[in-house]
Each structure stands twice: as C-alpha cells, then as structure tokens.
Amino acid sequence: MKASATAIGAPTAQPAVSPTRPLEPLAVALARLARGEPTDLAAVLHDVERHVVVEGTNITAHCHCLTLDGNGRPRIESLVEAVAEHVLDYAIPRSEYRAACEEAARTGSSQKVVRLHTKARELFTDLILSGEGGELLLFALAEKLLKLPQLICKMSLKTNTRMHIHGADGLHAGIDEVSGKLLLYWGESKIFGNVTSAIRDCLKSLAPMLQDHEASKRDLQLLQRHLDVDNEDLENALKKFLNPDDPGFNLLEFRGLCLVGFDCDAYPEGPSRSELEEVVSAITSSLPDWKKHVVKRVTEEKIEAFSMHFLFVPFPSADEFRKLFREHLGLSTEAKEGAPEMTCNHPSSVVAELAAAAAPPAARAGSVPKGSSVRSGAPTAKRSRSPKNKGAPRGAP
Numbered sequence: 001m002k003a004s005a006t007a008i009g010a011p012t013a014q015p016a017v018s019p020t021r022p023l024e025p026l027a028v029a030l031a032r033l034a035r036g037e038p039t040d041l042a043a044v045l046h047d048v049e050r051h052v053v054v055e056g057t058n059i060t061a062h063c064h065c066l067t068l069d070g071n072g073r074p075r076i077e078s079l080v081e082a083v084a085e086h087v088l089d090y091a092i093p094r095s096e097y098r099a100a101c102e103e104a105a106r107t108g109s110s111q112k113v114v115r116l117h118t119k120a121r122e123l124f125t126d127l128i129l130s131g132e133g134g135e136l137l138l139f140a141l142a143e144k145l146l147k148l149p150q151l152i153c154k155m156s157l158k159t160n161t162r163m164h165i166h167g168a169d170g171l172h173a174g175i176d177e178v179s180g181k182l183l184l185y186w187g188e189s190k191i192f193g194n195v196t197s198a199i200r201d202c203l204k205s206l207a208p209m210l211q212d213h214e215a216s217k218r219d220l221q222l223l224q225r226h227l228d229v230d231n232e233d234l235e236n237a238l239k240k241f242l243n244p245d246d247p248g249f250n251l252l253e254f255r256g257l258c259l260v261g262f263d264c265d266a267y268p269e270g271p272s273r274s275e276l277e278e279v280v281s282a283i284t285s286s287l288p289d290w291k292k293h294v295v296k297r298v299t300e301e302k303i304e305a306f307s308m309h310f311l312f313v314p315f316p317s318a319d320e321f322r323k324l325f326r327e328h329l330g331l332s333t334e335a336k337e338g339a340p341e342m343t344c345n346h347p348s349s350v351v352a353e354l355a356a357a358a359a360p361p362a363a364r365a366g367s368v369p370k371g372s373s374v375r376s377g378a379p380t381a382k383r384s385r386s387p388k389n390k391g392a393p394r395g396a397p
Helices: 026-033 074-084 088-089 094-107 112-124 131-145 195-210 212-224 232-242 247-251 276-300 319-327 346-359 361-365
Strands: 046-053 059-066 170-175 182-191 250-263 308-315
Touching: 026 059, 026 094, 026 170, 026 232, 074 131, 074 319, 088 112, 088 131, 088 212, 094 112, 094 182, 131 170, 131 182, 131 308, 131 319, 182 232, 182 319, 195 212, 195 250, 195 276, 212 232, 232 247, 232 319, 247 346, 250 319, 276 308
Parallel strands: 059 308, 182 250, 250 308
Antiparallel strands: 046 059, 170 182
16 A cells, blocks of 8 residues: 655655654644644633734734632632643653653653653742743743744753843744745744833834844754754654755745733722623723724834734733742742843853852843833732722823
C-alpha cells in the first residue's frame, strides 16, 4: 500500500520515516502542540468578547473578566491559583518535562516531576514591580484559547532570577493555511493600575519586535538555538522559516500578541448581591473606549499594518493580582522595586549584573511607569471607589 502521510511543512506527501510517529502537516502539528482546552479557565474567567475584529484595523480584540463566587465576590484568588498552575508548562522545556514523565511512568515515582515544578517556581522573581504574573496569564490564554503554542521557554534561559529577560514576553506560533506562512506572535503583557498606561507601554514594547529591530533579531537567534517543540521533524520544518538564508524565511510573518490587566470599578467590593451580568454590562460599555486607545497607540507606534490579538483583562486591583501571585509562588513579600532587564543566556548579562550591583539603590530600583498603580516601592493602599461610571478603569481620563 502507498504511504499517504504528509511530512511536516512539506507541500506534497512523503513516506513516513518514523514507525512510531507518522509525519503530519505543519498546521496540524502546531495545533497539537498547544496545551489545554478553552474551557480550562471558564470557572474563573468569563468571556466578555472573543475574536472581535476592530473595524478598519488588523486588531482582533478579546476581553475576559473575573467570575463571581456565590456571594458576589470576584474570584481573583482562584484566578491566581489557576494561572500559577501553568508555571511548569511555561518555564520548563517540553523535552525536560517529557523525560520526567517517562521516568515517573517507569518507576512509579513523581520525584522528577516535582523537582521540575520546584525549579520552575524558583525561576520567577520576587520583585514587587514584576509583571511575570501577566506573562504567565498571557501564556495560558494564548495556548488554551487561541491555540498558539509557545516556541521557546525563555524563563529557563535566565541566569539570574532577580533580572527580567530581555525581548518579548513570549513567542508563539500559528499557521496561515491559505498562504502557508508561519505566523510568529510576539507576546507582550502589562499589569498596571491605569488602562491607558498599560496599553501605551505594552504597544511601545511590542513595536520594536514587529519592526525588526535588534531586539527581534536577538530573539530569533535564541529561537533558532533553543526551539522547544520536542519533535525533530517539526523543529526542522520550523527552522526553515527562521533561517534568513532559507527561502522559507520569506514566508515568516510577524504578528502581535498583547495582554493588558488594569484596575476596573465594575466589580463589587466584598460580598454583594451583584450578578456577573452586571459586571459584564459595565465592562462592555467601557470596551469601545479601551479599543480606541489601542487603535490610537498602534497608529502612533506605526505598527498598524501588523495583525495582532489584543486581550483586555480588567481586575478589581492590579496590585492585588501581583501580590497574590507572588504569595502563591512562595516568593518574598518584601518590597523590592525592580531590576534591569537582561538578555537571557548572553555574555552581556554578566556585565549587566555587575553594573546593577555597583549602582546606587535609587538607580537599581528603576522607575515606575507613569500611571502605574505602584509607587515609592510599596503597593498602594486600597482606594475608595471613584464616582465615575461603573466599568471605567481607575485612573483613566
């Protein structure tokens, strides 16, 4: 009988070379690589809207709000717990995880898997201004809801947990089955108190990646060296798109993947008779203004020609989300304001670390983004409700 399996990334059918894993189309292989299901977070996150194209743009908007428990309280602690459950998938390469699972299946002991989970948790920083909780939330939503698998575990390349990795927060991929292009999504997340500041800083960080500046070149080099798909056939197919000397590079399309979390007054304080429908209604009324800010900033950054997914996640308190995330991972709750970014696994990281150590305390602390809900190195006190309309983000004009 004639073989009918199609090689990964190949336009025509080829015989399979592995008797245990038949080769498959690239789109199928990538889709299978995405972990989890869209319903996995349904208990803690409600879809206000999904896959809504902003008219006249290349932006696809999504908005997810917290659900309420039986006493009308937003389930922010439950969201943090659910997000933290993804630390292993996010921070540990697939090959390491597979090896640990195989060892568990062979010996009946989960020791290696538990060890990997501990290793993953220890890669996160205890810096009070850290946005790593947002990065992990972006990862979970990208893989589960958008079915865009992560291609590299940049966290595993960190040489110092007190430093943030340089470049994109995440690199995810999809396939345009019509054109055959590899869609490389550059991920950026910001968790601020102010929605306009979060949008501004998120798109400001994304723009250099899409515009093919040095930051994107460094990440592409890392991707070529540390591609994390745990499948040799898939790896070889993807590397053709990533090699500037290969014709396949001409079918590599850059796209954006953004998440902003921010304070929003739509939620009740403490136990209440509020229903989720009221929260959704209040947030829905504010969505058009949030989208206008995105469109305005995309134009200012001159990246309107690039397609992107933009995810809004309004919180009762961005500070509280960050604080709960650090606590859940067992990180220090002392106020440690910041650290310079570093390029992971790069010789210059040594210089950056020495410079950070030699800098005076004020310089090491870094600056707080304008509009952020965190100032002076400590979380802000809980604020009273403003008289603005329900659903409006706190700090918005």
